[in-house]
Amino acid sequence: MTGFSYLYDLLITPFTDFAFMRRALVGSIALSIGACPIGVFLMLRRMSLVGDAMAHAILPGAALGYLFAGLSLGFMTAGGLIAGFVVALLAGLVTRVTILKEDAALASFYLISLAGGVVLVSLRGSNVDLLHVLFGSVLALDDITLLLLAASTTVSLLALAVLFRPLVLECVDPLFLRTVSQSGSVSHFGFLALVVLNLVAGFHALGTLLSVGLMMVPAFAARFWSATLDGMILIATLIGMVSSGLGIVISYHAGTPTGPTIILSAGGLYLLSILFGRRNGLILRLLPRKHLAA
């Protein structure tokens, strides 16, 4: 057997043989395109843990949807979106009118929300259902779920394009934005809404906890390859897509659960980036190179 056909069997055949593999690939690539740019902004705003908080906040909404209608795509999606938006709004409100800072306000509401979610799931479901919500089922994406993921990514990219300039300015120089425009809070809440949207779309494939992984880990890796915002967004998205493909193939051959394997692949690329990254990668920093003349 030649090397080429070996590689073909390894990387391509799983997808040509099984429709569910192709669906998993399409779904997770769609997720990467929507979520990874959001992750870059979260990282740059030092809000890397906000994604986690939001993922926990979404849980009770999805659980309520599940209690109401079983494993229904529509109800669980709507529930997750509503719970996420409510927590984001309440946290924003408490930040503005009380002495609590944003991290404290957000933490308080996501913890309340999470506890509520666990209680709700335990009221009816078995642990197996909880696992489904927490870790998703990327190998069981049906047409309607795929459409949902694609729609969420489309909305997310369009909204990000609209919010882009105020969002950047809110990150670099929020006070300046406040002196020239009222759009600061619009872009802030709009951005949080995009975080929620992408996480809710993501939990169908990867679960509430791991969908944060696909959002954030590629962004961290991209930091080691580019110094510009455009570059980071592009590279993070590419890394997200590559991790998706890699994770699905590895899980197929190794028999591991697919969602976690995708995030582990992203984690592997992240570790490689720390070591070999063109910008501040460790190896490059340890290499004895002469400094420049100016």
Add this chain to the structure above:
Amino acid sequence: MTIPRAGSVQLDDVTLGYDRHPAVHHVSGCFKAGSLTAVIGPNGAGKSTLLKAIAGMLRPLSGTIARASETSRLAYLPQLAELDRDFPISVEDLVGTGFWRKIGPFRRYGREDRLLIDEALEKVGLAGFNKRMLGTLSGGQLQRVLFARLMVQDAEMILIDEPFAAIDTKTVSDLMGLVRHWHGEGRTIIAVLHDMGLVAEFFPDSLLLARECVAWGATSHVLTPDHLAKARSMIEANDPHADECERAA
């Protein structure tokens, strides 16, 4: 009463503060159009608070601030600490945000605007720095970039809060040259400063603040030993048990 000229600011018994405690207490007076005024005083005197309120970002607890300029004709440069210097943005793009009023969140800036950015960078001594990332600049260079943005904003009224803190003398003298140039163009400029030498040399007017207005007028009349001693003695900590202020509003 005369109709205020564009660029002037009238303070009428203004009290500013946080949580009902006054940081600026019953101040009245006028920054005339085209004037160049230094706001001076000890730490905690309310200088930055006053600037923030004139910029329209803090509502007075009592009294009124009447600005004869539209908010859109005003530029405000707060202290450096507010800026995220690690964010990946180029010098050119940051200076370009000065066009916000003109282009808003969606439109792009044209060729002439680009030339204006180049010109502003040249005037602050950073010609050719367009593509440099913010994170690679020194403190002095960053302040020069922010002055370039002020230039691009083309404002009638310019408010600057301690622009020369922790900056070398060369940069100070370059940037001070710009301030005087803007003054020559008839813009109203209010700057919070600590360096009395600089104030005495370049600022025709001064406002000495120590929560209350100690003196306001020609710098030579404001910067007297008596006034400065009085300013130092007037600053005291907030009294958590203070009664409500009885002075007529």
